[in-house]
Amino acid sequence: MASVTSASERRGIPAAPFVHDVQSFLTQSSYDASTALVALQDRLQQYKLAEMKLLAQRRDLQAKIPDIKKCVEIVDTLLAKKGTGETMKVDFELAEGIYSRAQIPEADSVCLWLGANVMLEYPLEEARSLLQSNLENATASLKSIIEDMQFLRDQVTVTEVTIARVYNFDVHQRRKLRNQAKEEEES
Amino acid sequence: MQQGDGQETQVTWDDQQNINKFGRLNNKFHELEDEIKAKKDMAENLEDAGNELILTDEEEVRYLIGEVFSHMPKDDVESRLEAMKEENEAELQQLEEEKKAVLIQMAELKTILYSKFNDSINLEEE
Structure with a gap:
């Protein structure tokens, strides 16, 4: 049995190698316990860094999704009014905390802010399907980020357990050596 | 986990998994707790909004x-609130079920891991 099992990797995140047997792991890699610990700690740090990045991405998406949902909701409302000839009466914000009243006559189109200083007018149905696909994309990327995070978390756990095992192994070895020395002294 | 007493228990790949x-x-559990709290807050807010709606005399209320x-007839808003309440309640229930399932699985794993590693492993929250 090899002393180390490494799985694959996931989107640039390398899997943490699992050490089957600490003794042969140390012999094979020709590390002593403390250099091995340093290397493992280093690896753990890199995983933590990657985790922070993913966390930030997840936060962004989690904020974005409700925003898109709001957009879909208002376009849906306009769509529902279409063909009824009703005007929609709304209070809307002029500036922070300042509101005015507006009548929105039955509308066929809305303007979507696409970013990069561009706004484009869309028929309601098209706007709706565009927003819907944005929402689906955002939800899909959120899902894959969550999966990445789970993978990453597993690698963190593997590394932490390995660190603990190398540490324990080292403690054990030292104790053995000490006891041996004591026995030799006594005899 | 680093304060082993020097007792060596071999950790296999199965154990690691x-x-x-x-x-x-455990992570999932905490996320569920957060989501459940958010849903409960939402339920409270919807309840408050519903109560305010009952108290008001106006026939047209503003709905965000x-x-x-948007200016909307009170009855429309009432039915929208009702729908949101139901949806929220269903989602809450689902989350609670998930939480239950997670807790059961965690208890099973605890039994397995503690029986193998005894004091060498700590699975409790700090």
């Missing part, structure tokens, strides 16, 4: 859609 699974479940307050 169980530990990983436990870690994942997107970023604007």
Whole structure:
């Protein structure tokens, strides 16, 4: 049995190698316990860094999704009014905390802010399907980020357990050596 | 976990996978707790809004859609609130079920891991 099992990797995140047997792991890699610990700690740090990045991405998406949902909701409302000839009466914000009243006559189109200083007018149905696909994309990327995070978390756990095992192994070895020395002294 | 008493228990790949699974479940558990709290807050807010609606005399109330307050007949708003309440309640129930399932799985893994590692492993929250 090899002393180390490494799985694959996931989107640039390398899997943490699992050490089957600490003794042969140390012999094979020709590390002593403390250099091995340093290397493992280093690896753990890199995983933590990657985790922070993913966390930030997840936060962004989690904020974005409700925003898109709001957009879909208002376009849906306009769509529902279409063909009824009703005007929609709304209070809307002029500036922070300042509101005015507006009548929105039955509308066929809305303007979507696409970013990069561009706004484009869309028929309601098209706007709706565009927003819907944005929402689906955002939800899909959120899902894959969550999966990445789970993978990453597993690698963190593997590394932490390995660190603990190398540490324990080292403690054990030292104790053995000490006891041996004591026995030799006594005899 | 670093204060082993020097007792050596071999950790196999299966053990490692169980530990990983436990870690994942524990994370999931905390996320569920947060989501459940958010849903409960939402339920409270919807309840408050419903009560205010009963008290008001106005026939037309303002209802937030997107970023604007739309003027809407009270009855429409009432039925919208009712629908949101139901949806929220269903989601809450689902989350509670998930939480239950996660807790059961965690308990199973705890039994397995503690029986193998005794004091060498700590699976409790700090």
